[in-house]
Amino acid sequence: MGRREVGVFAISVAAEMTSMQIQNLRVYERRGLVEPxxxxxxxxxxxxxxxxxxxxxxxxxxxxLNLAGIRAVLELEVEVARLREQVVRLQSR
Structure with a gap:
C-alpha cells in the first residue's frame, strides 16, 4: 500500500481539510463513496x-449531481484510469 493510501487523518481533520461536515463524511461512507x-x-x-x-x-x-450520480462518475473515473494504465502497458510492449 502506498503512502497516499494509508489512513492518517481523523474524521474531524478530514472534515476540516475538505470544508465538509462530519455527518456528511459519514453519509458518503455509508453510500460507498469513500472507504476510510x-x-x-x-x-x-x-x-x-x-x-x-x-x-x-x-x-x-x-x-x-446527486449522490447516486456522483457514485457513477467516481466508478467511471476509476475504470478510465485502469484502462489508461492498461493502454500504456500494452503500448510499451
Whole structure:
C-alpha cells in the first residue's frame, strides 16, 4: 500500500481539510463513496487519496449531481484510469 493510501487523518481533520461536515463524511461512507481505514477500535482514518476523493465529491455536488450520480462518475473515473494504465502497458510492449 502506498503512502497516499494509508489512513492518517481523523474524521474531524478530514472534515476540516475538505470544508465538509462530519455527518456528511459519514453519509458518503455509508453510500460507498469513500472507504476510510478503521483502527482496531473503529475510528475512521482518512488517507490523502480519501481527501482527494472528498474534494472530488464536493466538486461534483457543486456541479449539481446527486449522490447516486456522483457514485457513477467516481466508478467511471476509476475504470478510465485502469484502462489508461492498461493502454500504456500494452503500448510499451
Amino acid at each position: 481505514d478503521r483502527t482496531a477500535g473503529g475510528t475512521r482514518l482518512y488517507s490523502e487519496d480519501d481527501i482527494d476523493r472528498l474534494h472530488r465529491i464536493r466538486e461534483l455536488l457543486g456541479a449539481g
